[in-house]
Amino acid sequence: MFENLSDRLGGVFDRLTKQGALSxxxxxxxxxEVRVALLEADVSLPVARNFIKSVEKKATGxxxxxxxxxxxQVVKIVHDELIQVLAGDSDESGELRIGTPPAPIxxxxxxxxxxxxxxxxxxxxxxxxxRKRVLMASLDVQRPAAMEQLEVLGKQIGxxxxxxxxxxxxxxxxxxxxxxxxxxxxxxxxxxxxxxxSIDEELMSQVEAVRDVVNPRETLLVVDxxxxxxxxxxxxxxxxxxxxSGVVLTRMDGDGRGGAALSMRAVTGKPIKFVGxxxxxxxxxxxxxxxxxxxxxxxxxxVALVEKAQQTLEAEQAERMMKRFQKxxxxxxxxxxxxxxxxxxxxxxxxxxxMPGAAKMAKQLDESGMDDSILRQQIxxxxxxxxxxRANPALLQASRKKRIAAGSGLExxxxxxxxxxxxxxxxxxxxxxxxxxxxxxxxxxx
Ligand code: GDP
Numbered sequence: 145m146f147e148n149l150s151d152r153l154g155g156v157f158d159r160l161t162k163q164g165a166l167s168x169x170x171x172x173x174x175x176x177e178v179r180v181a182l183l184e185a186d187v188s189l190p191v192a193r194n195f196i197k198s199v200e201k202k203a204t205g206x207x208x209x210x211x212x213x214x215x216x217q218v219v220k221i222v223h224d225e226l227i228q229v230l231a232g233d234s235d236e237s238g239e240l241r242i243g244t245p246p247a248p249i250x251x252x253x254x255x256x257x258x259x260x261x262x263x264x265x266x267x268x269x270x271x272x273x274x275r276k277r278v279l280m281a282s283l284d285v286q287r288p289a290a291m292e293q294l295e296v297l298g299k300q301i302g303x304x305x306x307x308x309x310x311x312x313x314x315x316x317x318x319x320x321x322x323x324x325x326x327x328x329x330x331x332x333x334x335x336x337x338x339x340x341x342s343i344d345e346e347l348m349s350q351v352e353a354v355r356d357v358v359n360p361r362e363t364l365l366v367v368d369x370x371x372x373x374x375x376x377x378x379x380x381x382x383x384x385x386x387x388x389s390g391v392v393l394t395r396m397d398g399d400g401r402g403g404a405a406l407s408m409r410a411v412t413g414k415p416i417k418f419v420g421x422x423x424x425x426x427x428x429x430x431x432x433x434x435x436x437x438x439x440x441x442x443x444x445x446x447v448a449l450v451e452k453a454q455q456t457l458e459a460e461q462a463e464r465m466m467k468r469f470q471k472x473x474x475x476x477x478x479x480x481x482x483x484x485x486x487x488x489x490x491x492x493x494x495x496x497x498x499m500p501g502a503a504k505m506a507k508q509l510d511e512s513g514m515d516d517s518i519l520r521q522q523i524x525x526x527x528x529x530x531x532x533x534r535a536n537p538a539l540l541q542a543s544r545k546k547r548i549a550a551g552s553g554l555e556x557x558x559x560x561x562x563x564x565x566x567x568x569x570x571x572x573x574x575x576x577x578x579x580x581x582x583x584x585x586x587x588x589x590x
Contacts, residue, residue, distance in 0.1 A: 146402040146440045152181035161215035186372035186403025191410045199225050212453045220450035223441050229410050231433035236415040241361050246325035247332045250360035255339030258394035259366040263336040264297035265428040276331040281306035281321035283314035284338035318354045348385045362389045369393035375404040379412045394420035474570030476534035480526045487519050522562050524552040
């Protein structure tokens with residue numbers, strides 16, 4: 145899967161990473177090509193647009209790491225964004241909520257999407273890999289021989305199927321499956337519902353009725369990945385009407401584009417839990433966003449390189465800072481960095497609230513009217529100091545204080561407040577530096 149997209153992106157990034165210095169224009173051109181590649185892979189337009197916007201934003205704000213080139217950094221950003229678009233905020237690939245037995249799993253989808261095949265594949269996986277006792281039941285009373293198809297597959301994989309009773313309606317079959325699962329001590333019972341060629345009222349109300357009878361732990365939509373955007377639309381429709389917990393994309397063995405996979409999560413908010421990669425009973429894989437992103441980009445080495453460089457840089461910076469704080473060295477440069485951080489994070493109160501033991505200080509600051517304009521004033525005051533004064537604010541004499549305050553259009557009292565804050569924060573940092581992990585935790589909990 146994803147071969148075409150992968151080839152296209154490979155070309156773009158090969159060129160980009162070969163260049164030493166990148167101009168803004170280089171990055172823009174590359175991202176335009178990425179956008180075209182995504183659209184050609186049948187990724188929906190809004191998803192492609194948001195993708196590029198997000199990458200652009202992150203590329204502009206990225207910390208520069210000396211040991212990697214800007215091109216390599218862009219690759220890493222695109223890689224992370226791919227994971228984000230594939231996984232959303234949580235990665236639920238391959239996870240099924242089973243809980244207390246017997247767990248009903250409802251399989252829904254259009255006809256020919258691979259529902260029956262996937263039901264059997266999943267049953268096999270649950271019984272062999274997870275050692276669950278599984279019962280399968282076909283509720284497909286429309287399609288001739290659908291029930292027999294599941295029975296044959298059951299025999300093939302060694303999983304029980306509910307005995308077929310001619311003339312029963314889907315709700316009655318579901319009820320019988322539920323009873324049989326309880327009596328028979330099964331961990332899971334899977335209900336393979338009937339499909340239609342397209343979404344219609346009859347299909348939906350039938351699935352709804354079954355859903356209400358069994359109250360499924362998982363409702364998995366099985367869709368043909370080859371249908372691209374249609375698969376995403378089908379998922380939206382089913383989710384609106386029935387409420388699905390996840391998606392299985394089938395025929396990904398034949399899909400070189402992969403657009404459905406890339407748009408699914410962003411459009412429906414529902415995770416892709418599995419992908420079907422063939423007709424055989426073990427051609428089912430969990431959908432792992434990280435691995436898929438890696439496969440699409442095919443630039444694992446570069447991603448690892450940038451990750452390593454970033455970690456090293458951050459660790460070095462943090463360690464250097466921590467060492468200085470422990471020694472009680474917290475100067476105006478440090479304060480300025482903190483203030484700028486606060487600006488980014490939505491003000492000082494918001495940040496202090498998150499620090500253990502600093503909630504009281506946050507309140508005081510709040511009362512003193514510490515808003516964004518004050519943060520800006522304080523940064524201006526620090527900017528008016530000389531290098532020496534920033535490193536050692538104790539050097540500031542009354543005359544210099546007056547000059548600095550006046551230079552920033554403020555009062556000396558404002559500068560004194562800033563100095564007090566620097567001392568207080570320095571003390572706090574020193575204390576926090578001395579507390580080990582245990583100490584921080586203890587204080588947070590007390
Ligand atoms: P249903 O109508 O949704 O129950 O669809 P079926 O399970 O009967 O599948 C329809 C056809 O698609 C069958 O021939 C399956 O073997 C085939 N099929 C299902 N999943 C996959 C897959 O992941 N890859 C491929 N290549 N074929 C599949």
